[in-house]
Amino acid sequence: GQQLNQSPQSMFIQEGEDVSMNCTSSSIFNTWLWYKQDPGEGPVLLIALYKAGELTSNGRLTAQFGITRKDSFLNISASIPSDVGIYFCAGQLTDGGSQGNLIFGKGTKLSVKP
């Protein structure tokens, strides 16, 4: 099936650091979504992107829809302890027949540096 390559797989942060993660694919997407999942909870939508080149912010989070429509990145500025969790990218393909079905990356796990 279709794949999204999300990186890094995991990262450690210190409070105040900026964080960057990305998703890439060989397929073209209509939509990119970024979700955050806390332990024992369902994913919560952070940012939705609908146009190539679009740059959207939500507080300290900024995400971009790549110009090629095959990638997206998420930045978190000045990280705080509650940013810890798993971040997923998800893309909707352009084929029109998927009824809005999303393809998910495997996630980036953000942890606090010991």
Added chain:
Amino acid sequence: NAGVTQTPKFRILKIGQSMTLQCTQDMNHNYMYWYRQDPGMGLKLIYYSVGAGITDKGEVPNGYNVSRSTTEDFPLRLELAAPSQTSVYFCASNSGGDYEQYFGPGTRLTVT
């Protein structure tokens, strides 16, 4: 609005047993989805529905069944549970195929 609710939160099944995972949304969304999430993996689509009376298979439908008799409810049925179905199951919904999906809190299922 409660959003998307799922029951139960946890369940342990023996091999060969069956059960139904419940999902309800109160946002009047037409589209509903069932995913499974395995450790270290993203979410895999099991089944989806674009409206009452309409369901279709996703990427990993084997061993599962669904029904959609109302807009609000989208139960997932496991027949003859197998250890490979040990996973966390998430239900999601949205108002249209090109809009953001909203997720429930999940059901953690263990089959032993």
